Amino acid sequence: MYFKTCHECGLEQQVNPVAGRYRALCSQCDGVLISYRPGFSERGLGFALAGLVMLFLSAVFPFLSLEIAGRSQNMTLFSGLETVWGQGYEFLALVIGLMVLVLPAVLLLLIVYFLLLFRWMYKAPSHSAWVGHVLEWFTNWNMADVFLIGVLVSLVKLSSMASVYPGLSFIAYSCFCICLVGALSTLDHHQLEEWQDQESEGYSEEYSNPKAMLQRCWALLFTAVICFIPANILPVTITTSVGQTYPGTILDGVIVLWGMGSYPVASVIFIASIFVPVAKILALTYLFSSVQFGMEGRQRERTTIYRLTEFFGRWSMIDVFVVAMLVSLVQFNNIVAFYAGPAVYAFLAVVVLTMLAAECFDPRLIWADSQRKTA
Numbered sequence: 001m002y003f004k005t006c007h008e009c010g011l012e013q014q015v016n017p018v019a020g021r022y023r024a025l026c027s028q029c030d031g032v033l034i035s036y037r038p039g040f041s042e043r044g045l046g047f048a049l050a051g052l053v054m055l056f057l058s059a060v061f062p063f064l065s066l067e068i069a070g071r072s073q074n075m076t077l078f079s080g081l082e083t084v085w086g087q088g089y090e091f092l093a094l095v096i097g098l099m100v101l102v103l104p105a106v107l108l109l110l111i112v113y114f115l116l117l118f119r120w121m122y123k124a125p126s127h128s129a130w131v132g133h134v135l136e137w138f139t140n141w142n143m144a145d146v147f148l149i150g151v152l153v154s155l156v157k158l159s160s161m162a163s164v165y166p167g168l169s170f171i172a173y174s175c176f177c178i179c180l181v182g183a184l185s186t187l188d189h190h191q192l193e194e195w196q197d198q199e200s201e202g203y204s205e206e207y208s209n210p211k212a213m214l215q216r217c218w219a220l221l222f223t224a225v226i227c228f229i230p231a232n233i234l235p236v237t238i239t240t241s242v243g244q245t246y247p248g249t250i251l252d253g254v255i256v257l258w259g260m261g262s263y264p265v266a267s268v269i270f271i272a273s274i275f276v277p278v279a280k281i282l283a284l285t286y287l288f289s290s291v292q293f294g295m296e297g298r299q300r301e302r303t304t305i306y307r308l309t310e311f312f313g314r315w316s317m318i319d320v321f322v323v324a325m326l327v328s329l330v331q332f333n334n335i336v337a338f339y340a341g342p343a344v345y346a347f348l349a350v351v352v353l354t355m356l357a358a359e360c361f362d363p364r365l366i367w368a369d370s371q372r373k374t375a
Contacts, residue, residue: 150321
């Protein structure tokens, strides 16, 4: 029997461990206080090592092949990034490369290193806290699974104009995503925290100065709202076909897919690129305002809203990845070619800024007033 402080509402409460696999929830906000998964390190190591092998194979073989009017074009992951870079979108190519290849690779390496330390060392070394924080940050910004969904959406969009053939790299990258999700889902963060024998750092400083925290959150959110306007007004893709130019916005892409009869894909793009960003902006506005003006009640509902906002926020990157795939694969100058439009950077800024705003917000402030009154 011991006491544990909830990371989401700040309430300290008694925990009674039991034998075998278990999970204890916070009595106030239903957050996970502690869990125990026997053998999680072995499963995590297996998934992580297999994922590294699959990621290496995905960089070696062709990713996709496209055939239009008897002309074919092959694309690897690196040649796709090179094409985006060559069109003058260097920053976009760097961001995609980081989120799709570099961060997932480093994330798996950190998981392997962290779990090996956990298995071999009785007491955590001093640098394990830094490794744990980096691992958590990389987990939040890893976009490999989102990229894979974006690739599938691109295949559906291209199926009406060309023949698309997945390569060995596509199969390897799909297996890599499965391994990555498996490695992350098997991690027992609570056992790792107990092994490190530390509480979360930096909370007291932010908690004691909610005004400064809210100012940062509002600044990031307001900037995201400004960027959301050109992201939806300006063209996100520019298509050239037989000498004609056709700019298209995000909503235009949804309408085209719906007209093709691809209702599930059109719904995915609409939800990820329009509904989720709007919902996230409204949800963050509500959360920030509730803390700013000392709203009482509905703490559980607001905490749930925060969890959903953090979970679904990164999926808005699907449309950015779709644009990158179209630009990388469809470059038949005399027949048809896709180019990135100016809205890509604006939409990328919306996704990144809203994610940063959610990260800056401390959900324990939702419960601050009720806890002070209880005390």
